[in-house]
Amino acid sequence: xxxxxxxxxxxxxxxxxxxxxxxxxxxxxxxxxxxxxxxxxxxxxxxxxxxxxxxxxxxxxxxxxxxxxxxxxxxxxxxxxxxxxxxxxxxxxxxxxxxxxxxxxxxxxxxxxxxxxxxxxxxxxxxxxxxxxxxxxxxxxxxxxxxxxxxxxxxxxxxxxxxxxxxxxxxxxxxxxxxxxxxxxxxxxxxxxxxxxxxxxxxxxxxxxxxxxxxxxxxxxxxxxxxxxxxxxxxxxxxxxxxxxxxxxx
Amino acid sequence: xxxxxxxxxxxxxxxxxxxxxxxxxxxxxxxxxxxxxxxxxxxxxxxxxxxxxxxxxxxxxxxxxxxxxxxxxxxxxxxxxxxxxxxxxxxxxxxxxxxxxxxxxxxxxxxxxxxxxxxxxxxxxxxxxxxxxxxxxxxxxxxxxxxxxxxxxxxxxxxxxxxxxxxxxxxxxxxxxxxxxxxxxxxxxxxxxxxxxxxxxxxxxxxxxxxxxxxxxxxxxxxxxxxxxxxxxxxxxxxxxxxxxxxxxxxxxxxxxxxxxxxxxxxxxxxxxxxxxxxxxxxxxxxxxxxxxxxxxxxxxxxxxx
Ligand SMILES: Nc1ncnc2c1ncn2[C@@H]1O[C@H](COP(=O)(O)OP(=O)(O)OP(=O)(O)O)[C@@H](O)[C@H]1O
Ligand SMILES: [Mg+2]
Numbered sequence: 001x002x003x004x005x006x007x008x009x010x011x012x013x014x015x016x017x018x019x020x021x022x023x024x025x026x027x028x029x030x031x032x033x034x035x036x037x038x039x040x041x042x043x044x045x046x047x048x049x050x051x052x053x054x055x056x057x058x059x060x061x062x063x064x065x066x067x068x069x070x071x072x073x074x075x076x077x078x079x080x081x082x083x084x085x086x087x088x089x090x091x092x093x094x095x096x097x098x099x100x101x102x103x104x105x106x107x108x109x110x111x112x113x114x115x116x117x118x119x120x121x122x123x124x125x126x127x128x129x130x131x132x133x134x135x136x137x138x139x140x141x142x143x144x145x146x147x148x149x150x151x152x153x154x155x156x157x158x159x160x161x162x163x164x165x166x167x168x169x170x171x172x173x174x175x176x177x178x179x180x181x182x183x184x185x186x187x188x189x190x191x192x193x194x195x196x197x198x199x200x201x202x203x204x205x206x207x208x209x210x211x212x213x214x215x216x217x218x219x220x221x222x223x224x225x226x227x228x229x230x231x232x233x234x235x236x237x238x239x240x241x242x243x244x245x246x247x248x249x250x
Numbered sequence: 251x252x253x254x255x256x257x258x259x260x261x262x263x264x265x266x267x268x269x270x271x272x273x274x275x276x277x278x279x280x281x282x283x284x285x286x287x288x289x290x291x292x293x294x295x296x297x298x299x300x301x302x303x304x305x306x307x308x309x310x311x312x313x314x315x316x317x318x319x320x321x322x323x324x325x326x327x328x329x330x331x332x333x334x335x336x337x338x339x340x341x342x343x344x345x346x347x348x349x350x351x352x353x354x355x356x357x358x359x360x361x362x363x364x365x366x367x368x369x370x371x372x373x374x375x376x377x378x379x380x381x382x383x384x385x386x387x388x389x390x391x392x393x394x395x396x397x398x399x400x401x402x403x404x405x406x407x408x409x410x411x412x413x414x415x416x417x418x419x420x421x422x423x424x425x426x427x428x429x430x431x432x433x434x435x436x437x438x439x440x441x442x443x444x445x446x447x448x449x450x451x452x453x454x455x456x457x458x459x460x461x462x463x464x465x466x467x468x469x470x471x472x473x474x475x476x477x478x479x480x481x482x483x484x485x486x487x488x489x490x491x492x493x494x495x496x497x498x499x500x501x502x503x504x505x506x507x508x509x510x511x512x513x514x515x516x517x518x519x520x521x522x523x524x525x526x527x528x529x530x531x532x533x534x535x536x537x538x539x540x541x542x543x544x545x546x547x548x549x550x551x552x553x554x555x556x
Contacts, residue, residue: 048436069442070435080436088429090494092257094554099426102419104438117554129554152438 001026001188002156007046007056009039009212015054016042018212024156024188031220032192034209035232040192041083043209044158047190048080049073061158074104075139079154083161083192085141087148089134093125096133096144097151104152116151123147123177139170146174150181157181159191163198171198178202196224208232251547262402263320266395267426274398278466280507282459283487285408287499289455292412295494296421297448298316298428300352303359305480306343306366307336307453312461312470313370319384326396329404336457337450344449348442351431360478367476369386382464394500397466404458409548415451416538424448425494485523490531492538496548501540 002024009017016039024030034040038108045051047058047072058066065073074080088096098116102108107115120126123143128136142162149157159178163171175198182189193199199206199220206223208216210232216223223229266274276515286304294300314332319325347358372377385393415421426434427444435441464470483506509527513520535542 050432050436069431069440073442074436074438076519082433082436086430086433088426088433090429091425095422095425095552098552099422099434099439100437103423103426103434103440106417106438113552113554121553148437169440 001061002047002190002196003057003059004043004047005057005059007053009042009046009051009053015039015212017046017056019056020212020214022207022217024190026155027182027186027189028188028205029182030188030190031203032190032209033194033196033199033206033208033233034215038209039212040209041160044080044160044190044192046077047073047156048158069074071103074152074154075106076157077153078150078158079104079152079156080158081142081145081149081160081162085138085145087106087133087136087141087144089132091133092129093131093133093136093144094120094129097125097147100148100151101153104154115153119151121149122180123150124173130234137166137193142174146177153185155185155188156188156190159189159193161192161194163193163195171195174198175202251366255547259402259406263399266398271391271394274394276507276511278401278462279400280503281405282466283483283503283507284405284464284500285401285455285459285462286480286484287487287491287503288405288408288412288496289337289452290460290481291488291493291499292415292455293448293452294485295488296412296416296424296428296499297445298424298431298450299348299445300356300485301359301449301452302356302478302481303347303361303363303482304452304456305476305478306359306363307340307456308460308463309363309366309370309472309476310336310339310453311457311462312464312475313380314457314493315461315464316380316382319382322384325382325465326400328381329458329465332461333454333458336452336460340450340453341446343453344446348445348449360481363476363478363481370472370476376472379469382468382470385465385468387408393465398461400462400465404462408455408458409496409500413548413550416496417548417552420444420447421550422552428494460503486528488538490527490538492542492544495538495540495544495546496550497544497546498538498540501544502538505539520552 004020004022006019006021007017008019032040042051046053049068055091057064058233060076071090090109094116097119098112101115102112105115120129123146125143125147128140134143147163179202191199191203203220206220208229214227216229290304311332314335315328318328318331347355350358423439424444426439427441431441460475487502487506490497490505492498511521511522
């Protein structure tokens with residue numbers, strides 16, 4: 001459903017993608033790991049339309065979307081969350097989700113209200129519906145990111161560190177939420193996460209990015225075991241710890 | 251509340267019969283302030299586009315009215331046409347200025363208004379100003395009453411129109427765009443379209459006000475109608491009243507109107523006081539006076555149905 005064809009992107013001397021190719025099929029759940037600055041968030045930007053690649057092509061359902069605006073891609077079925085939450089401040093939580101339901105999913109009137117209410121209930125935000133979005137805590141902001149993305153009725157959902165900074169039970173809750181959404185809508189997910197454990201519990205394919213290239217792609221545990229990935233990971237102590245934890249779980 | 255609003259409107263509509271031309275004249279000023287502020291607020295408050303160039307469309311409205319009246323159209327009937335003309339002129343302009351945002355957008359709109367002013371000044375007979383043709387057929391008393399009713403209709407119609415826009419699907423999307431355009435696009439909002447609609451509607455609104463002012467003063471000069479002071483004034487009213495609310499511009503227009511009536515005799519001190527009020531409100535009540543004190547009379551929030 002999604003194909004990246006040799007995309008390249010640089011910011012001055014920083015390379016965030018170099019001849020990067022990737023394809024994701026319907027219903028896939030793909031995890032993405034990689035050190036800070038590997039180009040993970042930039043990759044999402046190029047898929048969702050926030051960022052234009054210098055070269056290469058992005059295809060969605062066989063259609064070239066490289067030159068299309070982010071709003072058009074969203075309407076085609078690409079939903080994304082932001083690593084640093086970007087709620088519409090000045091709008092209530094309900095309105096944040098409603099605008100996505102109306103504009104992204106193309107619903108109107110009562111149907112849009114129903115969709116927004118359903119997504120809020122599903123993401124555990126129902127009680128906060130009337131609260132100004134600017135006054136949410138971090139966990140709630142991350143949930144709102146997820147809710148807003150889900151309300152656009154995506155077929156491909158891009159999750160950028162939705163579990164980062166959360167406690168273990170909170171992560172478990174989020175994982176359950178995402179698994180449920182996948183079961184219900186059959187949507188494909190690409191999930192960037194530093195909390196490798198949350199990933200391996202959910203995805204059936206793992207991609208490791210470093211320096212704008214794919215250095216590993218395959219079944220999660222196998223990818224984590226390859227020397228190239230280990231080398232990338234052992235560079236940072238926290239990631240190394242995460243790795244051993246995952247291995248212990250397995 | 252609705253009945254109260256209708257009651258007030260009926261009272262105001264009867265002013266030409268009850269209070270006479272003096273009150274009528276100053277209320278025309280108030281109503282044009284309300285309309286001006288209301289449309290500026292659609293642009294800045296709801297769509298997040300701070301313009302310093304709305305005087306361009308005041309001018310297009312006024313000179314559009316001149317051309318139409320010259321061609322034999324009744325001046326009052328030509329007001330909506332002049333407004334539509336301003337909206338149409340804004341369409342190609344929006345393609346250029348909406349590539350910019352923030353301060354650059356503000357400056358570009360200002361520069362553009364200056365270009366409009368120069369174009370009018372340089373056209374034949376443009377620098378001295380023009381009188382409104384085709385108005386002499388009206389008896390003064392009737393003319394003043396018609397101007398008054400047009401002004402009242404424009405103010406009330408503008409508030410109603412912006413309220414209906416702001417509380418609907420469009421307004422919600424516009425508020426998302428003004429909060430975060432990139433995140434709005436990622437949620438499916440067609441950002442460019444939302445901004446273009448706001449820009450052209452605000453231009454048409456300003457065009458209507460410009461045409462109306464022309465029927466009121468019967469004379470227009472490029473130096474005055476294209477003055478940036480109008481945009482500064484719109485900003486003052488909207489910020490003191492409450493940006494991004496329907497009531498704010500109305501409150502702001504009232505505040506400005508009262509200050510102007512009470513203090514304009516004191517010359518420059520009046521401007522100093524206006525500045526002080528502006529600074530005080532931005533410091534102590536950044537959401538504007540209505541934002542802090544008032545409760546929405548014209549609510550725009552979307553509430554979950556229970
Ligand atoms: N708009 C930009 N302008 C300049 N440089 C940028 C821009 N966006 C990202 N970068 C740089 O590109 C590199 C990759 O950034 P990106 O956010 O994609 O990394 P990431 O893999 O998501 O990292 P993290 O794990 O910290 O989120 C970083 O070095 C970053 O500083
Ligand atoms: Mg990132």
